[in-house]
Amino acid sequence: MYSQYWQLKRRPFENTLEPEFFFPSQTHQAALLKLRYLIENQKGAGVLVGPTGAGKTFVTHRLANNLGRQIGPWINLVFPQMSADDLLTDVAIRLGGESVVSDRPTPSVFPRGAALRMIERSLDEHASAGRHPVLVIDDTHLIDDPATLQALELLLNFQQPPQRAFSLILLGDRLLLSRLARLPRFEERLAVRAMLQALSPDETARYIQFRLEVSGARTAIFDDEALVEIAELSGGIPRRINRLADLALLVGYADARGELSAADVAAVSDELATVGVD
Numbered sequence: 001m002y003s004q005y006w007q008l009k010r011r012p013f014e015n016t017l018e019p020e021f022f023f024p025s026q027t028h029q030a031a032l033l034k035l036r037y038l039i040e041n042q043k044g045a046g047v048l049v050g051p052t053g054a055g056k057t058f059v060t061h062r063l064a065n066n067l068g069r070q071i072g073p074w075i076n077l078v079f080p081q082m083s084a085d086d087l088l089t090d091v092a093i094r095l096g097g098e099s100v101v102s103d104r105p106t107p108s109v110f111p112r113g114a115a116l117r118m119i120e121r122s123l124d125e126h127a128s129a130g131r132h133p134v135l136v137i138d139d140t141h142l143i144d145d146p147a148t149l150q151a152l153e154l155l156l157n158f159q160q161p162p163q164r165a166f167s168l169i170l171l172g173d174r175l176l177l178s179r180l181a182r183l184p185r186f187e188e189r190l191a192v193r194a195m196l197q198a199l200s201p202d203e204t205a206r207y208i209q210f211r212l213e214v215s216g217a218r219t220a221i222f223d224d225e226a227l228v229e230i231a232e233l234s235g236g237i238p239r240r241i242n243r244l245a246d247l248a249l250l251v252g253y254a255d256a257r258g259e260l261s262a263a264d265v266a267a268v269s270d271e272l273a274t275v276g277v278d
């Protein structure tokens with residue numbers, strides 16, 4: 001709607017996973033480096049923690065794009081709130097693909113022993129083909145049943161590098177750390193821990209300019225005070241930055257602004273607060 005007005009080729013502040021929109025901040029680059037180390041050195045399991053909207057999922061997508069073809073399949077579980085047996089069944093099906101589905105017994109959930117045997121067989125098949133599977137569990141902090149987390153720990157028993165290797169990456173907010181602390185044996189097996197921090201005010205300004213440039217901006221759209229205001233109001237969380245900046249562009253278009261000011265951004269933030277958007 002506003003792209004033509006601001007002379008943009010595309011909307012710059014969508015919550016997209018397109019690789020060209022990945023902003024290489026210090027905290028995101030550090031997380032990428034640690035997770036790459038985890039996979040390439042066959043370290044087993046790791047955890048990436050950060051506030052909601054900080055870019056944890058984007059980091060793992062960027063990681064998948066950066067690694068070679070031998071790394072995979074990439075399996076993303078985005079609704080982890082399930083029983084231990086449901087989770088193991090889901091992993092068995094995703095890891096084994098059509099061969100597991102065709103052999104699937106009548107019950108909708110595999111008995112635990114059967115699921116584990118299928119997972120082990122699939123891991124052996126991937127190893128024989130020279131592949132390194134990666135299992136990413138999104139929003140792991142939502143798993144409140146210790147038995148489900150223990151089921152994930154069971155998977156690590158199949159690690160036999162270099163003959164059989166795969167990676168398990170847990171994503172979540174800081175609550176995940178306290179949940180794992182109650183399972184010390186599992187926590188000790190996490191070889192890599194990474195934490196995403198909020199962007200600094202300077203990084204927030206560079207993030208906004210980066211996104212605008214990727215989208216084809218030729219001139220400044222937000223003045224310096226507006227960038228400072230976005231940094232303060234968003235707390236440096238990329239998803240919040242996107243929401244504020246996107247709506248500011250829309251309001252600026254509606255009001256025929258030539259440039260967006262701190263007052264414009266503050267008005268947008270007040271509007272979001274009025275309708276209860278965090």
